[in-house]
Amino acid sequence: MTLAGRYPSPTSIRAEKRRRKRELPQNVELPTMPADLSAEAKRVWRALVPKLAAAGVPLRKVDAASIASYCVTIAHVEEIESLAAAETSIQQKLKLLRFAKALRKDASQQSDRFGGSPTSRLRLGVQNVRPPNPDNPWRNI
Numbered sequence: 001m002t003l004a005g006r007y008p009s010p011t012s013i014r015a016e017k018r019r020r021k022r023e024l025p026q027n028v029e030l031p032t033m034p035a036d037l038s039a040e041a042k043r044v045w046r047a048l049v050p051k052l053a054a055a056g057v058p059l060r061k062v063d064a065a066s067i068a069s070y071c072v073t074i075a076h077v078e079e080i081e082s083l084a085a086a087e088t089s090i091q092q093k094l095k096l097l098r099f100a101k102a103l104r105k106d107a108s109q110q111s112d113r114f115g116g117s118p119t120s121r122l123r124l125g126v127q128n129v130r131p132p133n134p135d136n137p138w139r140n141i
Contacts, residue, residue: 031064040075041068048116057115058124070110077103 030053033045048071052059059067077100084096112120133139 029061030059031061031067034064034068037068037071038075040078041071044071044074052115055115055121057121059114063114066110066113070107070114070116073103073107073110077107 030049033042033049037045045067049059049067080096080100080103084093084100087093087096108117111117115121115124
């Protein structure tokens with residue numbers, strides 16, 4: 001029986017491809033916050049960008065628009081969820097929560113563009129920069 005398509009790569013080669021590290025410049029400036037963001041979106045930006053930089057995500061100035069879009073979306077989600085909490089009508093509350101759910105899905109897709117999820121960081125080649133936990137009982141195994 002013949003295989004369709006290319007022959008699969010050996011496991012050792014596939015593992016080596018995943019282990020490759022990209023050399024990233026160390027003196028790269030972080031993106032600057034756009035001035036036209038709302039106060040809630042600015043709060044999300046101030047919380048997000050330092051965490052991404054600490055996680056080793058290679059942020060550049062050109063990433064500012066996609067990060068700003070994510071921050072605006074999260075700010076809208078939080079606003080809609082607070083409106084839903086104050087709503088007394090069950091139907092209106094459900095409509096608002098459905099809309100917030102759709103916005104959270106959009107925010108999740110947006111965060112994948114700049115390394116906001118573990119799988120997107122893996123795809124970007126970001127290495128785990130957390131120091132090993134000395135209290136971990138599994139580290140010696």
